[in-house]
Amino acid sequence: MDEKCGVVGVSLSDRAAARPLYYALYALQHRGQESAGIITHDGFQQHSHVEMGLVGDAFDPDDIAELNGSNGIGHVRYPTAGSVDTACAQPFSVSFKSGSLGLSHNGNLVNAGALRDELAGMGHAFTSDGDTEVIAHDLARNLLDADLVTAVEETMATVHGSYSLAVMHDDRVLGLRDPQGNRPLCLGELDDGYVLASESAAIDALNGELIRDVEPGELIVLNPDGTGYESHRLTDPDNTARCFFEHVYFARPDSTVDGKLVYEARRELGRGLWAENGIDTDVVMPVPDSGRAFASGYAEAANEDGGSVEFAEGLMKNRYVGRTFIMPSQDERERAVRLKLNPIKSTVEGKTVTLIDDSIVRGTTSTQLVELLHDVGAAEVHLRIGSPPIVAPCYMGIDMASRDELIAAGKTVEEVREVIGADSLGYLSPASIADALDTAREDLCMGCVTGEYPYDIDGEETDRAVSRPVIGD
Template sequence: MQTGHGDGATPDRATTDEPREKCGVVGVSLADRDAARPVYYALYALQHRGQDSAGIVTHDGFQQHDHVEMGLVGDAFDEADVEALAGSTGIGHVRYPTAGSVDQSCAQPFTVSFNSGSLGLSHNGNLVNADELRDELAGLGHAFTSDGDTEVIAHDLARNLLDGDLLHAVRETMGRIHGSYSLTVMHDDRVLGVRDPRGNRPLVVGELDDGYVLASESAAIDVLDGDLVRDVRPGEAILLDADGTGYESRQLFEVDDTAHCFFEHVYFARPDSVIDGTLVYDARRELGGALWRESGIDTDVVMPVPDSGRAFASGYADAAQADDASVEFAEGLMKNRYVGRTFIMPTQDERERAVRLKLNPIRSTVEGKSVTLIDDSIVRGTTSTQLVELLRDAGAESVHVRIGAPPIVAPCYFGIDMATREELIAADKTTAEIRETVGADSLAYLSVDAVAAALDEVREDLCLGCVTGEYPYDVAGEATDRDVDRPSPTGLAEADD
């Protein structure tokens, strides 16, 4: 858990100039075939959300089976591992740690056996009161094997599952945990998905020919040749039938206002995913168009920083051309897909060199031209500085940087590892000072209001903590933009589909 001023990243891990992905969760219930392989494929579709560990837990109606390893999905599993996971229900997880250690003890799904059966839990998000609950549960005799907040949720669920009623136990635990979370839970052979009462983390439900699936993004449903049914609503639980024939929907908590993470659309989610009813690719093009309308400049060429800047740049160029500007969309940077992320480089000099290994300019696109470079965000400014220098070295006459999000001025406490407040370039610099630091001829960010409009959301329904410094959850030492009263539980009324 991250609390207090200036520390929104896992210690000793904040070495990248990019925001780090959070986690991805999956839950599957099928009629008459093993769930492990569909979960495995779904995790591949969510690999972008976490690369440190991967795991699957299944249940065959009699006992639980699990396989959890460090590394990418393809490294964590071989054919024999998947074949050994018997049972038609299962959950899965890919992890990047925003709370807890980077080791096997915090890899997920987290499993526990107790008097009321077996429990598996996958978590995407971050709790802000995990330490408080851990101390309370430890005082009641619970023994913890990790320092992650997922184990806190698992122990609290197990404590509330003594009567075997999973929906009741989840409702009780939701009343105690505070922060962001989407969970897939397996109690014996029943799979459940739940989204926190403000819907900060995404979760969707889909239908397969022979069952149902829960996943962080709809792309995981697509890879299983399924159909997206809808987003799981904030505060809602979806309980899949053990035989794969249907699901039960329960609204466990009343929702007064949401706190959807706008950064899912800006950076994290796959462009082909639908998040909260909006295709991410379309949202990024809308954001790019808004960027032109707010701060467009008529240069010879507009180019993306691959890959996440591509849809922004496309939307920006189309909006420019609609205004009869002469700007042309072109690929000006070639990405080497076989180079590891910059964060694995041990020294700053090597990290800067890694930018040149990873991205190489296409000289014919750049030489002798005025260039607009489109990116999704600037974190520390290191990468932006290197890219502007690359383009100048390739002969660009001028380089204008446009960013498809507002300046990141504060850390995220809810599942994104961006950097500490002290490391964020926009935390203590003006846009003019950042422009000078990165060496651009001009620099502009997208406004918060433009982000809300492009996502077809009211500003108050978005989590904007990283760009405003005001958070939708009560974080110790930080300002909140909401009433911090906890959401109210409902009487387990059935939700309308």
């Protein structure tokens, strides 16, 4: 799976915002690799540079030098809604009667189509097919007749779905998190200003200090001179729908998301995996890189229970091979797995092995890895997964396979094990996810593993008590 986007916004007192934004986007590169962009404002006009590609390819020194102003927002994108082209690259900018507007969006709206039709009927002209432009136009409409905070509150009441936003209205930078808090957003302090970012790792990259997470339904408004910020709690929902996969896979291990260090959360998930599905083997080894913290916690819990399991690196990663999940054909995905991960024979040969990964999507990688380990002489290969079976698509902004491509959809755990070829297979339960994250089960979005979603979506069920209109995109 691929995360959709990373957003960042800064307001500084005495230096240009472009270079700090550039560094922050580097720290968020794992959240999107298709395009990168920065918009700044110098107090008089807006400056923008948006290009396809990685951060390092999208900007050169001249680009950074031309982005004047001490306030700005940035974005890295992996698209889940809209085309893969510059029309949908972000930050998205519009000019209107009440000034200029820039917007960076992480997430996915479930009512973008209906809202786009409504706005188009009112005369709004769209230049892209992405849902970010829909938010921008709706906010611009509300700003014509309302103050900034009221306009944002009206837009929040209109758009439905997941979103963390870094917004710039003229030279004022805002951060907004959707009422369910599905996508992460945090606030940090620098020596000369403040920063909003999808993950705290971006704040660390700027030598800043994490203040806290932006709360679900909260609007943060940074002072243009970098001297402070305002907080406006626009809604206070009974339950949140925080995406549990941020801790399982998407976020950097060194980021703190919703008050919990991701690395420690993954170790706790690994410990829970041992408690639920532990099996004594000679070696416990991770699928690099995201399986490493799970395997560490799993092995530690196993040895605390009186075992003597060895934690070892048994697969070496070739970092110059692209992501197997986005290879266009099944044959290419299978070939790429063998290029990307190579087993260490001495760690595996003649031994029983527990292989630990964060998730199984299509099953291609898991099947190939189990086969590889058997080929180099593993006596047994037991697969343990640090999340529940993925049985449904995500509509909240994660690039995930369709239901008929998900190996666990419509299959039992034993049937999945037979396809993959492992000697045994065990997943982590939703209850253990909630325990490890110290979060109530009803405050987590687990639509991809339960098929129950925080918003009503055509053809899908919802577990929310609040009734909402069913809206198709």
